[in-house]
Structure formats: structure tokens, C-alpha cells
Amino acid sequence: MKKKLLLSSLLLSGATWLASEYFFKYAMTPFNKDVDSKAISGKDPLFSEKTWYKNFPKQKWVLKVEPKIKLFAHYLDNHSDKTVILLHGFMSDGDSMAGFGKMFYDWGYNVLLPDARAHGRSQGKYIGYGFREKEDILKWIKSVIIKNGQNQKIVIMGQSMGGATTMMVSGLNLPKQVKCFIEDCGYSSVKEEITYQAQEAIKLPKILCKPLVEGVSIINKRRNKFFLEEASNIKQLKKNTRPIFFIHGKRDHVVPTKMVYENYKATNAPKELWVTQLASHAQSYPMYKEEYEEKVRMFLQKYVR
Template sequence: MKKTLRWTAVAAAVAAAVAVGVVAGGSLCLLAYSLTPRKTMRARNAAAREVMTTEYPFLEPWLDSLETTGALRDTTIVGAEGERLHAIYAFAPTPTDRTAVIVHGYTDNAVRMLMIGYMYNRDLGYNILLPDLYFHGRSEGRAIRMGWKDRLDVLRWMEIANGIFGGHTQMVVHGISMGAATTMMVSGEQQQPYVKCFVEDCGYTSVRDQFAKELREQFHLPAFPLLPVASWICDLRYGWNFREASALEQVRKSTLPMLFIHGDADDFVPTEMVYPLYEAKQQGDRELWVVPGAAHALSYRDNREEYTDRVQEFVGRYIE
């Protein structure tokens, strides 16, 4: 009997060790898959200009003109870890204090947000600054930060943009997808007087919610125990965790006006995420536009004229 109990205890210990190993290994794989997809990002960086001018043909003559005249410029700052962070910017066609800081999505880069740059610069007459977030585009870094620590870099880019464009700007921050989540995360911080409003397009409620959705739909796995363990490892390795990275909680603290945009055919960042975000915005003006038939991050592409009109109408209430 004692021998049987001893072997049972040994078997249970081995099973527990194997389970711990499987969860730890799975969590490490989750982090690598989600936060360091280097091959995907290299391909996106290399093809960014070609993809954008193919999908948005009107960008090519505008970009050619900016580049020929030297109007599309580069700038860099040094991040908190000593990394080099890069952005591109352009002055408005006619001198103005109106400025847009435009934030790209997951595994994207500043070039892949130039359609929104065109809207603000060419159509609406704004100065524009488009950062490459940490680990994206031409910026350095160790891993994607899903908008959370990026919010602090974007606050610095907003300050840089204000300085570049004269020191007395009226500023909107506009993000798409992860850039929209970043924008909402920014909105919950203390703002400078030059910041007037925000536009978020298809942002997620929190990193935990988005990762749980991806685990369920892509891999048919439950959030527990992989997500808590992966979040703990992320905190040890990169200094942030999934639960604290919440656009929803930041929006609760936001006091400046915000336009929420989401396609009703979005199955990547599910459309239903926009409703709790909108409801959480209890301070300051808010407006919601759910775009019929629009898939993830395609509301502008598929509804260019209406998108431009709605942004102009909303932002124009707060920026003269």
C-alpha cells in the first residue's frame, strides 16, 4: 500500500511538472508569436510604400510631391531604454497651427498610415506627424508593447510635434487598430493645453481581451492558464502586463472629446468592443460611428468621402 501511494505521489508530481512545463512553454510561444513577429514586420516594412500606393493610388502623386520638395521629413528621439524612435512629418500646404499626430496599428509603421496623413494634410490642411512605435518601422526596441508603454512615447511625440509646428498648436491624435488603443491609452493621461481631441478607429478594450479572443478563435484555447502566465512573463521581461494595458480604463479617465469609429463587419477587433469603450467615456464630448459593411481598419478605404467629412465635422468643433 505504501509503495502504491509513493508511486502515485511521484506520478502526480511528474504530471504537475509536465503541466507546468507545458503552460510555461505555451506562454513563451504566445509571447514570441504576438510580441516579436519579426519576419512579418520585416516584410511589411519592405513593402509598405508599394502596398500603400497600390491600395490608395491617390497617395502616389502627393508623396512624390512631398519627397521632391523635401517636405516629408524624418526626426528621431531617444526612448526611455536608450532606443532610437523615428517619425515622419510634414507641414500643412498653408501655414497653420492645426496639427494631427497619427498612430499606426499592430506590426504596421508610419508609412502604412499615410492615407490618414493624406486626409489630414491634403484634404483638411493640417500639419502631420506619424511616429513609428517602439519595435516598429524604423524605430528600435525589443518587442511590441500593444500601445500600453507606447502611450508614453506618443505623449512625447505630441510634445515634439507641438514644437516642430510652432509651439502653439491645436492638436488631434488619431489612431487605427492598435494605434486606436494607443490613442485611447494616451487619452487617459494628463494632457497639455494644445491637445483638443482624439479619434480612435477600431481599437480594442484591453490587451487581455484581445489576446483572449485570439487564443479562442485562432488556437481554440482558453485564456486560463496561458494568459496569466504569459502576462507574468511579459511583466518580468518587458515591464508591463496584459491586465494593466487597458484602453477601457484609460477612456474612463479621459476628459477631452473623442470620436469612436468601428466597422460593423470587423471580426479581428470585434465590433462589440466599441460599445463598452463608448459607454466608458463619461467625461467630455463623445460620438460613435459604426460603419456599415466595413471590415477591420478599412472604414476609411471603403468610405473615404464620408470618413473625411465625419472626422472634419467632429474635429472641427474643437480645432478652428
């Protein structure tokens, strides 16, 4: 009997480890994913903005962050003393933020749109969900200051994983040129989001999710240099001292809406919150375009003189 129990335990452990390996590959690498952020449909609410961006003459910036990792970005020069850095979502690229790019360019901003590591044209084997990328963004910030001078006023804005990255960045020791943050539908922690996706995407019961996610966390520490629980936006937001605007759709079933309230509560800096009633994940801007632009514009007028 004891031998059977031991064998069953070993088989279960092996199966869990194999499942964790697969889920790590699915969640933390660009494995088998195709991104085409440049496909534009006439039915897209942001069709005109994306068409404008596609035809705009863009500079190509390259940043070396590790010996074997170079990052890529597009830059739209508006000859301005204000710059926005736009951060895209999971398995997308900088060009997917074209709608926001047009919005900020019209307001007189230079626009930098980086491809996160392991996304788009940037190099890298593993996705950091904002935890690894936060230091990359700090280097992009310094690149903007070197390029445009000490008088730059910099805004960081991100959507989904980019929103989480924005919150991760907010807790760093940042140059004085960074004035404020805008995050749209970012999660509260990587572990909570991975757990939620395991339950929603593969419909695992909670009792099986816990060992699966723990296995992913161990694998991620070995290969990607952090345990999932380390990557907490809550922890970073508690260190933030700059104004931040939180935006989230009430019908978001990719990043549950409850997370925005957790992020908002964790923030002691000046803060604003807007939950759009009908928007699903990353749909607040196209669904509430005029109101979205007005609320963002009013927020910026307070903090970017």
C-alpha cells in the same frame, strides 16, 4: 498514483510555460514579421493618396525615449497651426497611415507619422500595445509644440493598435494644445485582445487560453514591464476629458465590434460613435471613403477651431 499525478502536473505546467513563451514571442516581439507598407497597388482604394504621400518631401524626426531606444517619424510640414499625429496598427509603420495623412494635409494640417517602438525604423525589442507607447506619444506631442509653437492645435488619431494607443494617451495629463482624439477599431484592453487572438488564431479552448495568457502576462511583466491587465483602455478613457470619435467596422473579426461599445460607454467626455455596417478590420476608411471624410471633418470642425 500520487507520483504520477505530480509528474503529469509538472509536465502540463512545463508545456503551458513553453506555449506561453512562444505566444509571447509571437504577440509581443517583431519576430519573423515583414512589413512593406510602401507597396502600392492600383486596386487600392487609397492608391492616389498613397502615391501622393510616397512622392511628398518628408522630414525625418528622431526621438530618444530610453538610453537604447530611438524612435523615428516622418513629418509633413504644411506651415500650419494645426497638427495631427497619426498612429499605425500592429506590425505596420507610420507610412501605412498615408491615406489619412493626405486627408489631413488637404485640410491644412501638419502631419506627424511616428513608427511605434519595435516597428518600422524605430528601435525596441518589445511591443507595448499602446500601454508603453502612450508615454512615447506624449513626448512626440511635446516635440510638435517645441517645433511649431505654443499656439498649436493637436489632434491624435490612430487605427487598430494605434487606435488603442490613442485611447491610452487620452487618459494622460496632456498639454492644452491637444484638442481631441479619433480612434478607429482599437481594442478595449490588451488582455482581452490577446485572449481573443489566442482563441481565434490557434483555436485554443477557453479552459486552456486562461493559463496560456496568464503565462504571457507574467513573462511580459518581467521583460516588457507590465502585466496585460494593467493595459486597459477602459481605465484610461474614464480619465479622459477631451472629445473623442470612435469608429469601428461591424464585421471586424480581429478586434471584435463589441469592444467599441465598451470603450464608448467608459467615456464621460464629449463623444461620438460610428459603426460601419460592412467593414472588416481597418477597412472603414477605404470602404466608406467619402462618408468617413465627411464625418471626421464635421467632428474636427466642432473641436479644432
